[in-house]
Amino acid sequence: MTRKSSFALLAAALTLAAAAPAAAPPNAAAVHIxxxxxxxxxxxxxxxxxxxxxxxxxxxHNVTAVDHSYRSPILNPGARxxxxxxxxxxxxxxxxxxxxxxxxxxxTGR
Amino acid sequence: xxxDHQLDRRGALKCxxxxxxxxxxxxxxxxxxxxxxxxxxxxxxxxxxxxxSFVQISDSHIGFDRxxxxxxxxxxxxxxxxxxxxxxxxxxxxxTGDITHLSREAEFDAAQAILGELGLPVHYVPGEHDxxxxxxxxxxxxxxxxxxxxxxxxxxxxGGVHFVGLINVLELQAGxxxxxxxxxxxxxxxxxxxxxxxTPIVVFAHMPLWSLYPEWGWGTDDSTQxxxxxxxxxxxxxxxxxxxxxxxxxxxxVAFHTARSTAFPQPAPGxxxxxxPMTVPxxxxxxxxxxxxxxxxxxxxxxxxxDTNLA
Numbered sequence: 001m002t003r004k005s006s007f008a009l010l011a012a013a014l015t016l017a018a019a020a021p022a023a024a025p026p027n028a029a030a031v032h033i034x035x036x037x038x039x040x041x042x043x044x045x046x047x048x049x050x051x052x053x054x055x056x057x058x059x060x061h062n063v064t065a066v067d068h069s070y071r072s073p074i075l076n077p078g079a080r081x082x083x084x085x086x087x088x089x090x091x092x093x094x095x096x097x098x099x100x101x102x103x104x105x106x107x108t109g110r
Numbered sequence: 111x112x113x114d115h116q117l118d119r120r121g122a123l124k125c126x127x128x129x130x131x132x133x134x135x136x137x138x139x140x141x142x143x144x145x146x147x148x149x150x151x152x153x154x155x156x157x158x159x160x161x162x163s164f165v166q167i168s169d170s171h172i173g174f175d176r177x178x179x180x181x182x183x184x185x186x187x188x189x190x191x192x193x194x195x196x197x198x199x200x201x202x203x204x205x206t207g208d209i210t211h212l213s214r215e216a217e218f219d220a221a222q223a224i225l226g227e228l229g230l231p232v233h234y235v236p237g238e239h240d241x242x243x244x245x246x247x248x249x250x251x252x253x254x255x256x257x258x259x260x261x262x263x264x265x266x267x268x269g270g271v272h273f274v275g276l277i278n279v280l281e282l283q284a285g286x287x288x289x290x291x292x293x294x295x296x297x298x299x300x301x302x303x304x305x306x307x308x309t310p311i312v313v314f315a316h317m318p319l320w321s322l323y324p325e326w327g328w329g330t331d332d333s334t335q336x337x338x339x340x341x342x343x344x345x346x347x348x349x350x351x352x353x354x355x356x357x358x359x360x361x362x363x364v365a366f367h368t369a370r371s372t373a374f375p376q377p378a379p380g381x382x383x384x385x386x387p388m389t390v391p392x393x394x395x396x397x398x399x400x401x402x403x404x405x406x407x408x409x410x411x412x413x414x415x416x417d418t419n420l421a
Binding site for chain 2: 037074092094097098100102
């Protein structure tokens with residue numbers, strides 16, 4: 001990890017900590033992009049989870065819902081995108097730049 | 111410079127899809143025949159007399175800056191220089207997409223500035239990398255959409271050949287196969303209607319219009335419908351890019367050819383965990399990049415296709 005992204009992570013963590021309400025914080029999970037793959041390819045999370053997609057690859061990628069209901073901007077190396085999954089269901093997505101790259105977010109009831 | 115190849119003739123023929131060394135691919139009367147040319151032989155062959163010719167380039171990926179090629183603008187300039195040095199000036203250049211890496215205005219500007227040095231008309235179709243702007247292709251259409259139909263597809267006639275530029279990179283689905291869509295197929299049907307079956311047809315698009323390697327999305331999900339519309343023609347040549355390597359296939363009277371990139375190579379199907387830029391030793395890069403010349407020998411006889419690398 002580069003120093004720049006370490007700082008970014010630290011800043012993100014501090015921001016999260018500062019913004020977290022006194023009540024239980026919302027669920028969070030992450031998908032990492034490496035070597036033209038989303039990992040984990042299937043991520044199972046409870047409803048209401050905010051998923052952060054992190055581009056750890058050397059190439060730009062993006063995250064596009066198969067039903068086109070949301071779409072990230074192009075994520076340069078090191079960039080991230082978050083999306084909250086409110087309702088239970090299977091949410092397949094792919095990279096519009098490299099559409100063979102696919103993944104699923106499976107959202108369960110809380 | 112024509113490709114060097116160190117294999118013997120039989121070995122070279124066996125793997126010509128990969129070596130692509132000075133390959134002259136002729137196509138006529140529905141019976142295509144390939145001839146492998148040595149560099150000297152290729153150089154000695156007359157350059158076509160008064161024949162009509164054009165050039166295909168592909169996948170210039172301006173804006174890419176990773177190890178596989180830190181400077182794709184430089185290799186595109188070399189491709190332009192090679193086209194300018196052709197013994198017979200081609201009528202125009204086809205660019206089969208992925209002009210840019212990330213659909214940015216500055217990348218389109220840079221690509222057009224370099225290709226402007228050709229002094230030739232350039233006919234484009236977009237790759238998936240050219241339609242990633244916020245308008246999902248609006249930036250491409252603003253530049254190249256004048257006089258086109260639907261979302262950018264078009265046709266024109268030159269040298270007695272009917273050229274059809276198709277777009278199969280819009281509304282891509284997970285898995286990555288190309289897609290033409292009902293609107294474009296309806297347009298294609300109408301476009302072909304007025305042409306006699308003896309008219310040579312050249313179809314160009316970014317992604318392969320045959321099921322080349324679906325596991326990596328190397329195909330087009332509704333290409334069979336397009337090919338059905340082309341079935342009555344005696345000579346159909348399909349040119350595409352996307353996979354950054356030369357591959358050919360003949361199916362009935364249709365010959366499919368994928369072209370090299372001018373930016374970086376990709377792995378052969380199935381030889382890597384995933385497709386993507388492939389880094390080769392710097393002194394080998396230019397042997398994996400190239401341009402393609404296509405020549406109409408006469409209206410009644412074959413189109414001749416010659417791939418040359420940038421080495």
